[in-house]
Amino acid sequence: MIVRTLKGAVVAACCALVILPFLAVLSTSLADQAQVTATGGYVLWPERPSLDAYRAILAGGVVTRALLVSVGVTVVGTLLSLTCITLLAYSLSRPGSLLHRPILLTVLFTLLFAPGMIPMYLTVKQLGLLDSYWSLILPGLAGGFQIIIMRAFFQEIPGELVDAARIDGAGELRILLRVVLPLSKAVIAVVGLFSAVAYWNAFFNAMLYLNDTEKWPLQLVLRTYVVDNSALSVDAADLSGSFLPPPQSMQMAILVLSLVPIAIVYPFLQKHFAKGILIGAVKG
Amino acid sequence: MALDVKSPPARPAAPPRRATPKVSRLRRDGLLLLLGVPGLLVILLFHYVPMLGNVIAFKDYQPFLGIWEAPWTGFENFRVIFNGDPEFLNALVNTVVISLVQIVFVFPVPIALALLLNSLAGVRLKRLAQSILYLPHFMSWVVVVAIFQHMLGNAGLLNTFLRGHDLATLPLLGNPDLFLALITSQVIWKDAGWGTIIFLAALSRVDPELYEASAMDGASKTRQLWHVTLPGIRGVIVLMLILKLGDVLTVGFEQIILQQGMVGTEVSEVLDTYVYTYGVVGGSWGVAAAVGLVKGLVGLVLVLGANKVAHLLGERGLYTK
Numbered sequence: 159m160i161v162r163t164l165k166g167a168v169v170a171a172c173c174a175l176v177i178l179p180f181l182a183v184l185s186t187s188l189a190d191q192a193q194v195t196a197t198g199g200y201v202l203w204p205e206r207p208s209l210d211a212y213r214a215i216l217a218g219g220v221v222t223r224a225l226l227v228s229v230g231v232t233v234v235g236t237l238l239s240l241t242c243i244t245l246l247a248y249s250l251s252r253p254g255s256l257l258h259r260p261i262l263l264t265v266l267f268t269l270l271f272a273p274g275m276i277p278m279y280l281t282v283k284q285l286g287l288l289d290s291y292w293s294l295i296l297p298g299l300a301g302g303f304q305i306i307i308m309r310a311f312f313q314e315i316p317g318e319l320v321d322a323a324r325i326d327g328a329g330e331l332r333i334l335l336r337v338v339l340p341l342s343k344a345v346i347a348v349v350g351l352f353s354a355v356a357y358w359n360a361f362f363n364a365m366l367y368l369n370d371t372e373k374w375p376l377q378l379v380l381r382t383y384v385v386d387n388s389a390l391s392v393d394a395a396d397l398s399g400s401f402l403p404p405p406q407s408m409q410m411a412i413l414v415l416s417l418v419p420i421a422i423v424y425p426f427l428q429k430h431f432a433k434g435i436l437i438g439a440v441k442g
Numbered sequence: 443m444a445l446d447v448k449s450p451p452a453r454p455a456a457p458p459r460r461a462t463p464k465v466s467r468l469r470r471d472g473l474l475l476l477l478g479v480p481g482l483l484v485i486l487l488f489h490y491v492p493m494l495g496n497v498i499a500f501k502d503y504q505p506f507l508g509i510w511e512a513p514w515t516g517f518e519n520f521r522v523i524f525n526g527d528p529e530f531l532n533a534l535v536n537t538v539v540i541s542l543v544q545i546v547f548v549f550p551v552p553i554a555l556a557l558l559l560n561s562l563a564g565v566r567l568k569r570l571a572q573s574i575l576y577l578p579h580f581m582s583w584v585v586v587v588a589i590f591q592h593m594l595g596n597a598g599l600l601n602t603f604l605r606g607h608d609l610a611t612l613p614l615l616g617n618p619d620l621f622l623a624l625i626t627s628q629v630i631w632k633d634a635g636w637g638t639i640i641f642l643a644a645l646s647r648v649d650p651e652l653y654e655a656s657a658m659d660g661a662s663k664t665r666q667l668w669h670v671t672l673p674g675i676r677g678v679i680v681l682m683l684i685l686k687l688g689d690v691l692t693v694g695f696e697q698i699i700l701q702q703g704m705v706g707t708e709v710s711e712v713l714d715t716y717v718y719t720y721g722v723v724g725g726s727w728g729v730a731a732a733v734g735l736v737k738g739l740v741g742l743v744l745v746l747g748a749n750k751v752a753h754l755l756g757e758r759g760l761y762t763k
Binding site for chain 1: 492567597606703
């Protein structure tokens with residue numbers, strides 16, 4: 159009994175360590191200026207919740223633009239990524255088809271050896287992608303690991319189903335769209351989520367490939383404004399208007415905004431995590 | 443993340459398909475091949491072309507000359523590595539120390555957490571805890587670093603509270619002596635929960651009959667843990683350790699570069715930040731590429747070597763021959 163209580167307490171403590179920082183961040187972002195000043199910067203419970211901080215950063219300007227860039231890159235990137243990965247994984251899911259082995263090995267080798275930052279930068283540069291949104295999208299389009307997961311899932315689909323469809327006169331494309339994809343929602347959800355999270359969270363690619371601050375995605379703005387705690391040069395005027403909530407609550411509001419998309423999709427996709435991931439892993 | 447490079451249970455590779463001649467196979471599989479083209483193109487363009495780009499490690503690359511016109515310099519760029527440039531050595535030592543500390547202190551956490559979650563009584567409680575603990579994995583490093591700063595920083599929640607109660611403040615951030623502890627706790631905070639997934643799955647596969655049998659033989663819960671549970675997930679533990687070993691020279695680049703300004707390069711320069719600082723920022727492209735190439739090759743050798751050792755120990759490892 160004591161052991162059980164103890165276990166419960168440890169797990170509860172771990173969960174609290176994860177949740178409490180968010181509550182503090184969320185509360186501070188919602189607090190009004192008087193309270194933030196009174197408490198010295200942080201608020202655990204907003205007494206008079208206000209959306210002033212959100213209104214201020216979403217009124218146009220750097221954060222709004224960065225938000226749109228991040229949304230755009232994430233949506234376009236995830237759709238293209240899922241298309242590429244699904245098609246390649248499907249074409250690799252049939253052992254014995256032409257060139258099956260060499261292509262599979264080509265994909266597998268990428269898991270063992272990463273090309274390195276400098277050659278990657280030079281490749282992006284040579285392709286003329288520097289300072290273009292495509293530099294954020296294209297390099298991460300098709301990862302070997304995602305392809306392997308998806309392929310493993312496709313191979314679990316009973317071959318009889320595919321054969322039956324073929325006898326009924328369906329071509330490869332129709333088989334993929336009508337038979338395989340409807341059965342693969344779980345893995346598509348998971349691979350899509352990972353892809354989306356990777357695009358949404360990408361900070362390093364943007365730092366490396368974008369000199370133009372106008373094109374910055376949200377994570378770079380977060381870095382400058384929240385981590386480095388410095389004003390955004392482009393937008394200093396916007397942020398120092400006459401009536402504005404204190405920077406603290408605005409910083410926290412940007413942080414909260416960057417978490418909104420994850421908070422929205424997380425509950426829907428969560429049930430698929432374990433299944434989708436383990437297909438490519440433990441089961442083999 | 444675990445991956446198993448081995449193909450799924452090799453179903454007999456359809457012998458009649460192989461027997462058909464190439465031309466008719468092309469006609470049959472042509473569309474299938476065509477479907478794979480976009481993905482394959484991306485892989486070639488952003489994995490294999492950059493691999494070729496590593497030739498600049500053997501060249502004196504100047505941005506205006508381009509990769510192919512740059513003059514060859516042989517192993518000149520590698521001299522930095524093998525002659526032990528102090529800044530390079532500092533980066534190398536930091537990288538290895540951070541990696542080893544993380545293998546010792548971070549690697550066991552998800553295993554312990556998974557064992558703990560697995561032994562919880564209520565299924566719904568377990569689910570709830572999992573949902574909460576997975577969450578930080580989906581946040582960017584920028585967000586994690588920002589949250590740590592705003593909790594533990596000088597003007598953060600903790601110190602604001604201490605100051606408000608006339609207590610001494612704790613300078614936890616920006617302190618070079620605590621940097622290793624800081625980044626280690628960040629990694630645990632972000633990914634320990636997520637890391638449990640794979641161990642929980644392995645735990646669910648341990649045969650319940652083994653527990654019953656050992657209980658019959660009078661094994662206590664502790665003995666069951668030692669003689670049934672841990673051996674049951676040994677394969678997965680070894681697999682994850684191999685993957686970790688392959689990354690000994692790779693430590694969280696984004697995490698570190700975000701906090702480098704705060705503690706200085708002496709404790710925070712790692713190989714990846716060295717490559718970034720000397721290559722992209724400093725313009726020593728060839729040297730930076732050489733360091734990156736050696737790093738990649740060492741990683742490759744480590745994975746293959748660790749896998750070999752796993753085989754010798756009778757484990758399945760990352761892939762089987």
